[in-house]
Amino acid sequence: MLKYTKLAIVVFGAISLVACDDNNESSALTSEADSALEYQVTVSNLTNAQPFSPLTVLLHDTGDVWNIGDSASDALESLAESGDNSTLMSSSFVLGAETNGAVLPYGQSATVTISTETESNYLSLVTMLVNTNDAFSGLNKVDISQLAVNQSLQYSPGAYDAGTEGNSEAAGTIPGPADGGEGFNASRDDLNIVTMHSGIISSDDGLVGSVLNFEHKFDNPVMAVTITRIK
Amino acid sequence: MSHKHFIAAGFLGLFSAASQAQDLTVTLTNLTQGIHFTPVIAASHDMNAAIFHVAETASAELTALAEGGSIADMSILLSNAGADVIENPASGLLAAAQMTSFNLTNSSGNDYLSVAAMMLPTNDGFVGLDSWKIPSEAGTYTVYLNAYDAGTEANNELVLTGSGAPGTLGIPAAPGGDAGSNGTGVSDAQSNTNIHIHRGVLGDTDASAGASDLDSRVHRWLNPVAKLTVVVQ
Structure with missing residues (x-):
């Protein structure tokens, strides 16, 4: 039956x-x-030289991972400055969370599978562009409630700025391989609102003291995402 | 809105086994301020054929297109795959802010539209559309296209005659006549060897020296770099 x-x-x-x-x-x-309902989230990193921190996929009925113009949550600040997704994954509004647990190199793709016993209205996705101060990308609150088995949704998200750390690009402030500097720092020395990211400058383009170079520049979209309900 | 669109596309994809031929009128507009497109290639094809896929290695045919603007081999590839191919609708270069239109009748089963052209002056940058599902419903549809880097050549940003041949480092031409010379070269290594979103050019403001032969005030862009309007009859 x-x-x-x-x-x-x-x-x-x-x-x-x-x-x-x-x-x-x-x-x-x-x-x-x-x-159980099951979803596959496949992400391609479309940047030239920005590895992505471990992909974070969340299921939820309420809450936002971010809103343009609002202050970032502490959980998002942590992810966007250091790539650490543990606080976000255990946030109270989250009904289910999965990660691929590995850095996604530029030019590569990875898939996160998430399943749930009870239907959730929304799926969100977040990752840090690790050769930046606090840039992230992803999807906030995609409505998956009408998605049938074997149907897909496709998105091309751009880069956002968490607004929690100034974009100094200075040595010791960027956790990715371009620097190996500090990740999370609780002080908020930027606008303290989430906005779209305006891109990096780099030493090649004249920012004195930047540890980034021309290779680390990016334009939107920074990722290609396909969400498929498989059960 | 777009959510509903995708749902509808998925739904139709599941249940319409064989589609009928459609008459399309396609208009491509170069949205940049200082970049030329080389001869455009467009094709309707089935889901097994493609001009390119992001996050994958460029084919030899795409390499020739992206490094030198040559669409001959890509045209053969697509024709062999049963695609309906349109070559060079602008009869040459498509300058900044110019548009070109063409008619395309897609054969039954060729439900996907792809488009590509090299962007000049870049090393291996191209404007592209990968396998856009042609709507079965009559109407006017607009798609915005991004700039990609083929990942096959380092972006040294030096304009060098004869460098359009695959594997020969350099930018083959700056059609606007607004590039410099005698640059030292921006980069001689390619970090990302798969097809990805182009990070843009560096350029500089020294026409006779500096790292780049490109002018940072002229040869720059942000996505989207082209607008495609498709009228399904």
């Missing part, structure tokens, strides 16, 4: 999503292991 239901979902695609939404009424259904 259960198998028959799943088959119907595949065949009728978006139409049967309505029925899917009601699954939480039946404890018998949701307790079955194969009633």
Whole structure:
């Protein structure tokens, strides 16, 4: 009977999503292991020379990972300055969190698979561009509630500035391989609002004291993302 | 809005096995201020063919296109894959802020549209569209295109005659006549050897020396670098 239901979902695609939404009424259904929903998030790093910190994928019904014009949360500050996603992954609004647990080199792709027993409305994605002071990229609050099995959503996100650390590009302030400097620092010496990133300058372009060079420049989009519901 | 669009595309992709031929009118506009596009190649094709995919290595055909503006080999590749190919609709270079239009009738099953042209003056930069799903519904659709780096040549930013041949380092031409000479070279190594978003050029303001032959005030851009309007009849 259960198998028959799943088959119907595949065949009728978006139409049967309505029925899917009601699954939480039946404890018998949701307790079955194969009633889990599963999503694959594939990310390609499109920058020239900005490795990405371990990818962080979150499921949630409330909350935002960031909002343009608002101050970054401490959890986002930590991720955007150091690449450390542990605080964000354990944030109270998060219903499920996964990471690939490894740096994603430029020019490469990686996939994070996340599953959940109960449907979540939103999926978010965050990663740091590690050869910067506090640049990050990702997706905030993608509505996945209408996504049927085998359907995909595609995005090309740009780079954001957490606004929690001045973009000095100076030695000792950048955690990535271009510097090997400090990651997280609790002081906030920038605008203290999240904005789109205006790019790096680099020593090649005349910023005295910058440890970055022409290789580390980037333009948007910095990543290609495909979200596919596989169960 | 775009969310719904993708849902619809996915839904149709699942259930429409064989599509019908469509008549398309395509207009490509160069949105940059100081960059020329070399002869444009466009094609409708099935999901197994492509001009390029990001985060993958460039083919020899794309290398020839991105380093020297040659679309001949890419045209053969696409034709052999059963694509409907349009070559050089602008009859040469497409200058900044200029547009070119062409008609394309896609064969049944060729549901994806791809476009590419080299950007001059760059070492191996190109404007591209990879496998955009052609809508089955009649209407006018707009897609913005980004600048990519083929990852096949170091961006030394030196304008050198004859450097359009794959593997020969340099920028083959600066059609605007606004580049310098005698630069020392910006970079002789390529960090990222896969196709990626172009980081832009460095340039400088010294026409007869400096690291780059490019003018940082002229030869710069931000994405998107082109606008594609597709009218599905």
